[in-house]
Amino acid sequence: MSSKITEKTEELVRPILTELNLELVDIEFEKEGKNWFLRVFIDKEGGVDIEECGQVSEQLSEKLDDTDPVTFPYFLEVSSPGAERPLKKPTDFEKNLGNNVYVKLYEPLDGAKEYEGVLKSFENNIVTLEVKVKSRKREVTIPYDKIAKARLAVSFN
Structure with missing residues (x-):
């Protein structure tokens, strides 16, 4: 309905x-x-x-x-969608390169279902995030079709 x-x-x-x-x-x-x-x-x-x-x-x-x-x-x-605007379409990802985003997956990837980090690229339906793990930064690549929800994330760093 x-x-x-x-x-x-x-x-x-x-x-x-x-x-x-x-x-x-x-x-x-x-x-x-x-x-x-x-x-x-x-x-x-x-x-x-x-x-x-x-x-x-x-x-x-x-x-x-x-x-x-x-x-x-x-x-x-x-x-207005506000500061934590949802990312619904591929163009939303393309427009928000360099921004902090939160991504929730349908199923775990590398042991996690949720990631937050800087959106580094969106190419060939692959999202690349730079995430911080303790004091180190690393890149995570996520297939677009594995994303259940995504939105901009306000960063307090």
Whole structure:
């Protein structure tokens, strides 16, 4: 059910974002406590502001009301992905070379399912991270199709 709702939401929000020169980062439809939330994350070079989020929310809300893909009460939230933006597509990795990232794998690689480090390269569907193990740095290569989740990671070094 939730994948049908996120697909329909994407179909409805794309033309709005194209018109406003904004990028769709992610869509989530999930239950928290007893409430359902439809979250749309948008961005652009330099970040989005509250007015842009409000504009998208207003236009999308009208379209959702017209097509009614969700037949029960929910909250619509349109926001920026924030500092720990998810990396969903190969282009997200290409755009974030040199940044600190967190990667969670479907299955362990070299004994670990989670890595955090500097994104050194993304070539031929292979992600290369420079990770710190105690005081040493080493490179880890991860096949893109083994990544369950990835996001930018705020570093406090």
